[in-house]
Amino acid sequence: DRIGQAAGRPAPRVVEADIRDRTAIHDLMERSQFDAVMHFAGLKSVSDSVSRPAEYFDVNVGGLVTVIQAMKSNGVRKLVFSSSATVYDLGAGQGAIREDAPFGPNNPYGQSKLMAEQVLQAQEAAAPDWSVGILRYFNPAGAHPSGLIGECPADPPDNLLPYIAQVAAGQRQYLGIFGDDWDTPDGTGVRDYVHITDLARGHLASLDALERDGHGHVVNLGTGRGLSVQDVRRAYEHACGREIPFRILPRRPGDVASCYCDTQRARDVLGFEARQDVDAICASSWKWVRHLYPEVSPS
Template sequence: MRVLVTGGAGYIGSHTAVSLLERGHDVVLVDSLDNSSRTAVERITQIAGRQPSFHELDVRDEAALSAVFLEERPDAVIHFAGLKAVGESVAEPLRYYSHNLDSTFALLRTMTTHGVHNLVFSSSATVYGEGQEAPYAEDGGLLHATNPYGQTKVMLERILSDIAHADPRWNIALLRYFNPIGAHESGLIGEDPNGIPNNLAPYISQVAIGRLPQVGVFGADYPTADGTGERDYIHVVDLAEGHVAALDKLREPIGVRAWNLGTGRATSVFALIQAFEAACGKSIPYEVQPRRAGDLAQAWADTTRAETELGWRASRDIDAMARDAWRWQSQNPHGYAD
């Protein structure tokens, strides 16, 4: 299958591109490089031994995107492109709503024009909000995120569902993933956030490498085993393989269907820090700070549906996630800028 991947030079996009190429798919990457690097594209080729096609453009540029579709003639699309920082979305809601919705609208119009109706959509566990209890199941209740980033995913899931129900030609996989961490075992590609990391794992990595002074632990008085918040962390390679499994599922008519991609296990902040300490062989300083508004004590996935319907299950544990993340960080202290 010929697969166009928006945001294909980014963290999850680059790992998914490797998995697709290794499975024999032809890959077309589209990325604006605003929050990613051309070096990642070169390293995808190095890992997979096959070169993806690459086009530098903003998905919102409909004319440029249409030209790519005309040239490359993809069979399916995996859509990662978008803004993704929860805290930033709270501070800049208009920017997030505009960017994430407009980019998806431009993509959907272009797909319609060129007769492409197979789509794997990058959603998020943030769609579950506070209205449900862990483990989160796909049909557990009304979706309502607690921040603008998550709300863009809720809105787009509804829009994509309406499109699929209105036109039976569409096959749409909605992938709700939990907390991707880790890196490819080669150490050649990994997470390289701009500025101060918004997520815990890359923050821990940058403390371990000496770029940041200490980890902030927001709350150690939750009703959990060690008092810190617990989350479902998933290795980014497992996540990438989940996208390939969803793409394979689109070979049959599904309409629109949501799947959780997680491990089904929760890991605390302290346990994650300890896993990184074991990986890097040094103590990682941290400071306990007050809880953040809106943070939940626990969140993890019910992965039954993905295991049953996609034949997919995460196989890498938290120690492997920390080891691979540290290998990437230690070999690339300043990310792709090294």
């Protein structure tokens, strides 16, 4: 309902089903006659993927295969896929990451995303009428600017923005920062935070490109700018008008100093450029948090 409200259109129809349920997914495609599929469903916690790898491959790879098979039997030939920067060997270098950078996911989540990409590319190679847009997200963040739609993680968030948001809302006491001795300007990890409304525009641009070009693409989606944990924490303080306390904790295994994307291909292939900055990300997140926790005072 809130998607409809935010978009000023009738709310989209929702069918709840598991992507591994062949019958349900096949029936849905048969009934709906889709022009294209945007495939977001998946499991995404790096730490969970280490303790429950089989489940991650089952959903992220097996579930995708079910979707492809249902598309095949129902004449749907275009798919936009949520991939991730975790497919890259993030330890390999410090500069902007291009799409032809070496692969090297160091956890089952990233491995499942890379396998999913390979399944999609094999399908595309086997059937010339297929076109697939593989979008490698960097760090999606923020909420819809209306404050109507945002994220509400059930478990302690793995991602920075929802964690900071919970501290700002008084749900957590402090932000734990994993290391302040990285080789970055202020010693905290640097990442590329892309506003979810920019990310959404990237998906529409991907779909347009599939229609226009008749073939697929693999594209990074990010801003091309790296921000440190402390940069984001201060930007959030500015947005919410309150202090975000923090504590420096030991580094997390598998983390890297810096990761941000090269945006050239997104510009060339999709005509895509991120428009929103970290202030817009934090302001939209804070608006959503106040919707989520109405008891939180404005500042």
